[in-house]
Every structure is written in structure tokens, then in C-alpha cells.
Amino acid sequence: MAERTIGTDISPPDLHAKITGRARYAEDFHAEGMAFAKLLLSPMPHARVRSVDTSRAEAMEGVLGILRASELPRPEQGTREGALSDEPLYEGAPILAVAAVDETTAAAAVEAIRVDLEPLPFVLDPLDSLREGGPNARTDGNVPGEDGPTSLKWPDSVFDEAGPDRLPMGEPTAEWAIGDVDAAFAEADVIVEETIVHQSVTHHPMEPRSCMAYWQNGKLFLHGSTQSTERTRGPVAAMAGIDVEDVVMIGEYCGGGFGSKIAGVPIMAVPAVLSRKIGRPVMLRITRYEENYIGRARAGFQGWAKIGFRSDGRMTALDLYLVQDSGAYGASDFFTAGTVATASYQPENMRFRGVPVYTNTPPRSAQRAPGGAQIVAMLEPVVDKAARELGVDRLEIRKVNAPGHDGWLGPNQGPFTSAYVREALDLGGELFEWEGRSQLSGRREGTRVTGVGMGLSPFTAGSNGRDGLLVIRPDGKLHVHQGIGNLGTHSIADTARAASDVLDLDWDDVVVVWGDTSKHLPFSTVQAGSQTTHAHTRANHAAGEAMVGLLQELAALELGGSATDYRVADGRVFRAGNRAAGLSFAQAAERAIARGGKFSGGEIPEDLHDVTKGAVAGLAGEGLIAAAKDNYGQPGAVFTWVATFAQVELDVETGEVEIVDLASATDCGTVIHPRSLAAQTNGGVFQGIGMAKSQRWVFDPQWGIPFTKRFYTARPPGILDVPLSPRFAAVNEPDPHTPVGAKGIGEPPVGAGEAAYACAVADAMGGLCLCRTPLTSDMILAELEGRPRPYGLLDTHV
Amino acid sequence: MAVIRDMIAPFELYQPAGVDDAVRLMDQYGDEGWVLAGGLDTFDWFKDRIKRPAAVIDLAAVDEIRGIAEGGDGGLDIGAMTSLTAVAEHADVQSRYPLLAEAAGLVATPQIRNQGTLGGNIVQDTRCWYYRSGWPCYRAGGNICYASTRRAMNREHCIMGADRCVAVNPSDTAPALVALDAEMVVASSSGERTYAAADFFIGPDIDIERMTVLEPGDLLTRIVLPAPREGARWYFEKIRDRKSWDFSLVTVASMLQVQGGVIQDARVVVNSIAPYPVRMGAVEAAIRGREPSEETGQMAGEIAVEGARALRHNDYKIALTRNLVKRSIRDAA
């Protein structure tokens, strides 16, 4: 028997290339005659292009072409954000692009272009936009409506009533309720109420979204940084105004995405269209400065929460109001936030209200647990406050409220596929030694005070219905074709294990094919929402089962007997009880090629996606080919929970916080790759800590221009800002509704880390909840020293 | 004009082999010339295309001002081109001037310390992000301080020493050198001049466009440390948002001479609260003759922040300065 690979550590197949410099990311591809493009960015937060004078640029030697917004297909769907715009909605929005023989010339040409801009009213704070007479971020409105943006204003009385430190709560654009919160509050034993604020922050993946494009025989070849390979073709085709079949997407490696490169990025349209226009390959190097603008950001919130509890800690009422800073083009984090809150606390009664407001700030998109991380980070300290008032242990209050397998999600109160949340809390509590450590709370040594805190963070972690595609080639190896991207989660390899385990095949005999759509890749998930592990262990499992069937059938045809007489293991299909009587995979591949038909891609299962059908057709005749759709079904929402525990020491003289210990536990179903799982969890936790502790966004209110454009001003956490030895454990109970049992892990650790940090800091401050991110040392010190707060309670981006 | 970043504008490059050649080239180019040492400050300006000198004078080959040597009178003589790593790890610096070793070792990151020079760290420009964005503020020759407006984002800015401009000095080694009573040796075509470290830095009231006395044509060549004082206790602490690659919010450097449990003499310097490292003369006078205790520290802290004025977002610096000065006396090792 081959060793089962699921549950073991492997060295990912791409690692060697990654550490020898051979792994080629988008900017590492150079083509003959390659031109360089540079972007002209809007200097104003909101403006209209009156006219553009490119004559001086065009007269420059070496300038090859200029691309304007009007030359790109108008995006009709989604956010309607184009790569270029004549009505820039944020400072740094690309207006046009110039291609030249080298970058120096392109830059000089951009500087020589005169753009006559009409400044338009701009707004940075959503609440300013909701006031009567307040500016709208877009000429067509400030909130999303049924048919595009519309204008929403609240009467002054709403603001007057709230005062400066409480969220004004006018008419929302989204609202739902479960039960009757008002009645529940009337009966609650403890009620806590807080103004809660979460900043927006740029994703800042290490690799900026550089891309290079060229055209060959009518096809667009695009080298870009994308989280999902196969699913990027469609958006790129739409951007370039061509058929999806004519897009070859090459993205073997993605230097980080975190939700900012889910299915390609709008800016890919620039080299794609510009290279066709000038008839040369075009490289668009995106700098960190540009990445700050066009690189996407998490949506921030200004909110209010009122929570009622019974004396045993059970949450009886949750009333939540969120105003979302949607940036220039919108995001749906706020809605997810309300849903995720139910997966933490299962409130007996709940009311959710929200307004997403456009602002003249960089575009938002999903960022690791969009909405989820924010709400967890904002609510967990408030729950702690209630626990203190109730005299209930903080771990206990989470266990009391956490969902079990009969738990429910969101306004529709649908089921989960599995929820080992209490198990995860217990496991984490044990790992962290919560009982003992929580006694350290408030201990003072010298100027340092200990704080202990925890955060529980749920998020969606799966989807279904994708396709798996496997080929056994005459080399005897199983080639697992993966349409998903390779953004470092090792899922290109880890989800392939579902197939190799079904085939009982040694991992060394598996070849993963990924990263280039010309290599015939099946229809996949977008690599987002932590779906991939779940969706593609299923799809590859389905394809593996199909492959087993084909091998058995082929063996029966070749060697006699019925298909059920044959077993598959160790790279052979053989008669049960007689290993010698069978075919090696290499032989099977050859026979399959000889026989053709369904064995080598000649007949294609009807239920496959067109993309997979095309891939199978492209591979036809190259080996034994099995493709299958994941039809396993999914009777509920797939969710993963992460609980993170932190012990911090707060220096009361400086406001500095050091995390002295950190432990996390998760319920993410079956563990596929322990080391990678721990790394992703810890990494997510660290990202969350970064958001809670140091990472920030700052704009000048007068000019609408951000200053946190560089790493040193944006302050993502470095290796010295996080604990050196975080600990981790997984419940490792399979999700019963998926064959491999695995759920995703990417998203929930972020909120867990953020909340654990925020709660631990609040604990060190004697339970004082500042209920905002980031919680920088200056804010902490001001609070400890009783000095005036240098910000308003509702201010974001300070 | 559109803003392009992260593309260095072309320039002529010189790599003189000695101070004399360098100074001659600096004279030749005047305002159009730019002296390149480690380059960590320089490349920011170049890549932002805010500074576009005609000629760059790269000091990489000027070996005569690199290295650490015994100075006269039992001190040390450090070439301005000595890397921060070399300063931080030098045995004599570590044993005799731990304050400086500590300060140099806390600059940015290992790579930056490997390349960045002591001289460069001392003469670096402020990190005020309004100024660094290329906005036409006072420091850039304009008529406004964007950072001191009512709604400005000035968490990192001045609480004292401001004059129109509220930018702070970002150097980690500067306060240490002021506390150590170092001397700065400056070469120019008209010869060599020497400044006490405290006089080397200037405020915007004197010249709003410069942070040091250096004018075009001047080159900081050496830093001379006097012999370490007997019975000296020292304290250095840099508060920053991230533990690597970050500038200080407030930094304190102090040297106390304690004999018989009583402070005989003291030098207390705080940086990143003013456009120059602030030597706390009143504090020094007040603590002389007292024990380095919590009470003395508390009093010193209060004196240190007398007259400090907060901007919209930096009130915390007053508390932080007070506390750090307190610690620097209470906890001096």
C-alpha cells in the first residue's frame, strides 16, 4: 500500500524553484522587443478629465503608444471599475498609460503629458457623505442602489442625536432581523454598548500586480500575478474585449494576494490592450507606490453594537449597525460581517443594519475574511466586557454561545456542514493553558502589565461543484491538472493528494500541472473565500474515483474479468488478491491511448463545465484521462473556526505592547498538510495582529491624499513584531459531508489574531475596550495617562 | 504634471577617491550636486523624483573617512562613511560607548545598517510625510506647513522647537552623539571646521530648509568621541511602532555621572520631538546633586516637557517624553 499522503507533511513541488530563483513571477518574464508601460495617476481624489495634451509625449523619441480609458471595453458588470478612468475617484487612480521602448522614456513621457483636471468634491469619511449637503464620492451617488449608485442623506437630527462619539444611525440600505431584539434587551441581565471602529488597510502582497502581455496568432498571452489561474481568463477576456478561448493566462506563481488578485486584476487590461495596439509585448511594472493605490484594500467600518446577555453568558440580543467605507467602487464586507457574527455567537435575537458608503479612497476588495475579520476584531472585546460584568470566564462565554453541529448561519439561519467549535475552544484553551494564564491578567512587573485575551473567528471555508482532471501518462505518473492558482497555500499540491490517495499512489508518482491555461486546466473555484481546499479535494477525489473506475474497466477489457475484480494501488491496477495480474499505470496509459474513446478523452462526461471539456479535448490521446465533476452535494454552509489566545505585556510608561505568547486552535475538518496548515493559521493570525497593532491608513483630510503608501508608513508587521514561537493545534475531525473531510483555513485566523490581541490589550488595561483598530501605542498611552484622545471615537485612518 | 515614482532620474556620477576630490566636485556642482553615502535617504528622494541632481558624488571609494580609530585624549575617531553595523559591532564602541552602539544597532534593519553610514544617519533629512511627498511646504521652499494645520495628520511631529515647520529629526544616532558630547568634523573647500554635536543640528527658526549646519559644499567627514567619562551610566530607548524598519516616535539618550549615589553631571537628550535632538539643559541642572531615583526621574520628566505643545495628533509625545526622561534617570545602567 502506498502511504496515505493526506495528513502528512510534504515538500511542495514548486519549492525548489522558489528558493533557487527559478520560480518566475510575472515581472520575471521578458519578451523580445518588449516595451514598458507607465501609468499616469490622478493627483486629485476626485476629478474629471477635461482634456489631455499628449503632443509633447508623442513627440518624444521612443514613445510607442498611449492608451486612454476610452480605448478599453467598458466594464458593465460588478463594480464597473475600469483599469483607466477619465473620472478618477481616488488619488492615484490610473488615468492613462504610455508605452515606450524603455521605462525611463515612458516615465519621462508621462511627465510630459498635460492633463487638465476639473477638481470635483471629494469625501474620505462615510459619515461626512451621509450628511445633508455632504459630498458624494461619485457623481452618481454615495451608496449602491438597485441600478448603480444612488444618493443617501440622513437628516441633521440623526447626527445631532448621536453626538460626536456615537454612531449616527439613519436609514440603512440593508437590514435584517431574527426574533425581537428590543424585547430581548428588556429581559437581558447585562447590556453592553460600544462605538466600534475598524480601519481600511491595503493588502500589500509582496508581489505587486505587475503584468506582461503579448499577442501571438490572435491569442493574448498574459503573464500576471493572480490567485486563480483558469478563472482569470474570463475577466481578462472581458477587459480586452476578446473571446475567453483567445486568452492564455500564465501565472505559475503568485506573490501573495490575500483577496486582492482573486481572478486577475483590472490593471491587466493595460498591457493586454496596449500590446495589441502597438504590436509589441508590453511590460507594466507596478511599483509599491502604485500597488498602494490600485492594490485593493479591506473595507473599514464605523459601527455600533449593543449586546444583551443572560446571567449565564448566553447572548440573547445583538444589535449591530455598520457604516462601511466602501472606497471608490464598493465592497460587501459589511453584509458578511453580520452573517459571520451569527457564526460566533448564535444570538437568540439579532438585528443587523448597514450602509456601505462610497469614498474617494482606493478600491476595496475581499481581504482575508472580508467583513469577518473586522467584526470579530470589533465585537470580541465587547463580549469580554460583558463577561467581566457577568463574572463569566471569557473562554466560557464563547463556549456558551458557540454553535454546535445544529448551529445556524446568518439571516436565513441555514445549517453548517460541521462545527467542532467548542472542541476547538477547548483544544486552544488547553494548548494555551488558559485557566492558569488568565489568572495572570493584570499582573504588574516593573512598568509592564500582563494582559490575556482570546478571539474566536469563523469564516466560510468551502464550496462545491468544481471539476477535477487527471491524466495518467505513459511515463506512469499521475498528472493532476489544477486550474486553481498557486498563491503559496500549497493547495496546488495539497488538493492533488485527494486524487493520489484515492488511487493509493505514492506521492512521488504524482505530477501537478498548474499555472498556465495552455496546459489544459479544468474549471476551478476562484481561489478565494478559503474554498480551494474543500472544493478541490472534492473535485480531485471525484476525478480520482472516476480514474479508478476507468482503470478497472480498462484492466477488465485488457485482462479479462469484470471491472469490480480489479483494485488500484501503488501505481498499478490489478486483480484482487493477485498483484502480478494487472497493468502498471504506464501500461494503462498506453492501452488507453490505443483504445481511445472514453479512456483518453474521446468521450467527455456531460456534466463537466465547458472549460473542463475544452481541457479534456485538448489532452485527448495523451494518456488515460479522467475528468469528473464534484457531485457530492453540500447540505449546509462550510465554515472553519479559529480560536487564538494571546498573552501580552503592556508597558504603562510607553504604551508599547509585546506579545509574549500566542496559541491557536482550529476546526477546519481533516488536516491535509499539518505544517502548511499551521503556517497559514499563524500567518493569518500575524496579519490580524498587524492590523490590530501597527498597520494603518492615513489620509490628509484637506487634500484627500494618503500617506501610508510605503511599507514603513503602512507598517505591516515584521518578524520582530510577532511572537517567535506561536503554537498551533487542530481538532482534525473530518467534515462529514465531504469525502476528504477538509475545510479551508485561509480566512478565519486573521480575525482571531486581531481579536486575541485587542482583547489581551484591553485586559492589560483593566478591561478598558478601545474597540478600534489599529490600537497603536500612542492611543494606549493617551488612555493610560488620561490625556485627551488625539482622535474622535468615530475617526478612522488616524 | 503627473507624478511618477520609483524611477530614478538620470544623473552624472562621480566616485572620487578622497575627501579633497569630493569637496572639489561638490563645489563645482553646488546646488546641482548630491553627495551619496549609504544612499538609504538619497534613493528615496531620487526614486520619488523630487530631487534630481545633475551630478551625484558617490563617496563609496573615499576610504579615508571609513573606519574607527583611536582618537586623541582617549576618545574614538569615527569616519563618517563607517557603516552603522561597523559602529554597532565595534568592540571599543560597545565597551566604551554602549550608548552609541545601542543607537546604531537600532537603526532600521540589518541590511540598512550594513550599507547605511554613521554620517548619513546623522545628516539624514526629516521624514515628515508632507515634506517627503514633495509638497511645497516651508522646508521645500514654499509658504506653508501642511503638517501643522488643524486637521493635519501629525502624530509623528514636533512638540517643541517648531517654527512654522513641525518636522522632527529622525536620527537614532544623533541624540546618542549629543549625549556623548561628540564633535562633528566638517570639510569644505575652505578647510575643516568642527562643531559640538549639539550645535551641528539646527532648527527651522534658523534655516527651515536644512536640519544641520551643512551647506552645499560641506562634507561631514568624521565624528570624534571624547574619552568616556568615569562612572558614567547610560540609557538609550527608542520607541517605535514596529521593532524593525521604523523611525522613532520618541528617543531618549542620557549619560549620567554618578558618584556616591549622587548625580554629579548629566546629559539628557531627546530626539524626534523637535526638529533637532533636544538637549534637556533644565533637566540636567535640576538633577545634579540628586539620587538617580524614581522621584528625581519624575521631576526630570516634568521639567523635560515644560512648555511642550501638542499638535492635533501628538499629545502622547508629551507623556512619552516625560516618561522616557524619567526612565532614563531612574533606570540608567
Place this chain on the structure above:
Amino acid sequence: MLDAEIIQSRRGGFTRRKFIKGVIAAGATASAAGYLFRSSGVLAPMLSAQGAVERLVTLNVNGQQRRVDVPKHETLAMTLRYQLGLTGTKLGCDRAECGACTVLLDGVTHYGCSILTHTVRGREVTTIEGLEDDGVLHPVQQAVIDEGGFQCAFCAPGFVMSMVGMLDKNPAPTREEAAVLLSGNLCRCGDYDKILNTAMRAAELSRSRA
């Protein structure tokens, strides 16, 4: 030749020989052309002044003498990536803030993005491509394989170079010391725990090989 290179990589699975060939070929064409600064009209007026540096320089990169025509304002990372085809050195920020471009100069870590190529004349430049010794991975590289290090790995070449520099300075670091020596590199995936495991493993491997 470059199209061929792209196709090669698309077919996946570089062999070492193909790769080296690709690099050398890219270097050859590139130094003739100079990608980023192919020099249209913008650089034309920049004739060398008396006493200024010569553009044509010989660089010692990964033990090889490489003759290149380097514009005076070009940084080492750009020369490596665009003239010598050594794209293993990454540009994450181009501002000495993230460390993805970390290379060794005479064995000491530097940010390749923030030093002029002309400044490194006469110094030994080592990049990620220069670590393998006759097909054998450097202990640090082997340690990454052993520990399954890195996620997106865009930061990996820089971290690996920093670890190499670290071992030279401190062959037996504690986890804390390693963290300090690696604190000039940023990993946005937050894989610091695994990176430190790798660093400790690398120190171990390096000591056992020595």
C-alpha cells in the same frame, strides 16, 4: 530566443541546463539592449563628463565576471534582473523596506534595490542563483526544503540571502538572534514561524557540513 524561453517555462519543469542557458542568453541580449534603460532620447544628452564613471563595467556576479553597460542611475537589482537575467532577486518595494531584493556584497547582506550598480564594482555580488554549488543546494536552501518553508515565496530569495548572511555572522544563532538578523525582510504571508524554523535548521545543516 526570448519567446523560446517563455515557451520553455510554460512547459514547466526547468532542467538546470536549460535554465542556465536561458539566463546567459538573456544576459547576452539584454546587455546589448538594456531593458529598462534602452536609452531612447532621454539618456542621450547624458554624455560622460570628465572624471565621471565609465558606463561599461565588469561586475563579479556569482563568481563570474560579467561585462555590462550600466547607466549611472541604475540600481543593482535592476542590473541583475534586466541586464543579467538574474530575476531571482525580487523587487517587492524597490525602497529598501521589504528585503525581497537582498543580495550579498562580499558576503554581507544589502538591499539590491538601493545601491547603485556602479557602487558595487570590485565587490563580489552573490544572488540567489549563485548559492547552489555544482547542483548541491546551499544549506539554507536545503533547510527550506526540509522545513517546507515559505508560502507565496516572493520574499523567499531575499530571506534565503539574509539567512546566508546571518550564518556567516552567527553560525549558531538563537531564535531571537535569528529574528533580529532577519528583521530586514518582510513576509506578508506572515510565515515567520516557519522561516525561523528554517533558519535554525539551516544553522544546523551548515554546522554539520562544515
Place this chain on the structure above:
Amino acid sequence: MEFLRRALNPWGEDVPIGVSWDLIWAAVIIGAVFVVVHALMVPKKVATGEIDESEAKGLPEKLQRHTVGARGFHWSMSATMFALLITAFFPVIGIQFPWVTIHWIAGVLLILTVIYHIYHVFAKQDFWTMWIDRRDVEEGKLGLKAALGQSDAERPRAGKYPVDQKMFHHVAMIATLGAVVTGILMMFRIDNFLLPMNTYMFSDATWGWIYVIHGVCGIGLIFLVIAHVYFAIRPEKRWMTWSMINGWIDRDRYLENHDPARWTVDGSSQRAEAEGD
């Protein structure tokens, strides 16, 4: 030579930020050239001593020309003006010291003296003595011709103030008021205890023009001060300079230079001084 210093504001718009400092040297050079040319070209008008004795009848030996208040105003204005010019321009030309506080305090003092002066001329003095009327124009024309040697005609005698002095006054008044008004506005941009900081009171372009006007007026005052000092020390005008110190002129000077019909002096300087202000 550029006249304006310009810059791109944070939104990339080209705005003025001030007057070119090169103009300082222009003002100094023009002033110097004016002085030299004037000194060489215009012959010193030596007092003839010829006066109409009939006019002298009944006039005291010393006639009051400037009240104590007027002199006080003049000298405090000149002190503040020098303080302002020195604090404004020395740092620009490289003599550096903390100048801003001195500058705005001097400015405030200047404003006070100007307010006093305005009050004084309206309330106590004859406003019209400084008014340029038709006879002044005639006087000016003839004077100019005489100066240029185009006419042998005697320049007619002036009223209390000769026309060139009146013209100087008006130009200086415009420059000073320009500097004062813009200076008051500029105080909203610096930290002072009199006016609250309001950096964004105007658009940046408007602010730029305010700085330009302030600079133009300031630099104009450099020239005016040079010219003024020059005339004050010219031998044939020294009697006037003395009168700004001691307040009186002697009768002969009065009759020689002033038309009694246009400037009626009644009473003696002693009486005026006794009255005080």
C-alpha cells in the same frame, strides 16, 4: 530672471508661492544705480540764501515742520521697517537667525504706528498737506525739467511737502499697506498668540498671490528705503532730515523752499511744542 517662485500644489496644480528672491538683488541694484545716477546727474542745489524779506515778516526764526507725534511716528516706523526688512531679507541672503517672531512682532508694531499715523493725519493734521493737487503736478513737471537741464525755469516753491516727497510717501504708503495687509493675513499661517492658525483660509493659489504681494511690497520697500536714506543724507536736503529730528526748520529754509501761500505756518515752533500732541 523669474519674477515668481512657483510650485506644484499637492494636486499637481501650478501655483505661485512667492516672489523670486532674485528681485531682492534687483531692488538693491536698482536702488544703487538710482543713487549713483542721481548723485552724478542731478546737481546739488545749493541754498542761494536769496529770500524775499517781505515774506519773512512776522515769522519766527524757527518754524515747526513736524509735531512730536509725527516725528515719533516716523522714527518708530523706520525702526520697525528696518527690523522688518532685516528679518525678512537677511536670512534669505544667508545671514541666518531666528527671524520669524521678531518679524511679526515688528510687523504688529508697524501696524500700530500706521494706525496711529492714520488717526493722526485725519484727526490732528491736515490730511490735504500730502494730497497731490494740480500745482504739485506743475511743480513736478518743472522740477523734472530743471533736473534734466531742459529748463532754466526755477522750480516753483512747494507746499508743506514737495511733490517728490509726496510721491514717495504715496508709493511707500502703498507698499507698506500692501505688506501690512498681506502680513496680517500671513499671520494666520504661523503660530502666534494674536490670530488663530487657519492655514487653509484661502485657496493655495490665493495664498500664493498674497505671498507674492507681500514679497513685492517688501522688495519695493528695499528700493524705497535706499532712495529715502539717500535723499535724507544729501546735503541740500539735510535740513529736512534735521526737521524730522528736532521738528523745526529755520525761516530762511522755509521761505526758500516753501510757498507760504501753500503752506501757512502760524506760530512758533516753541508754541507748537508746548502744546504737544
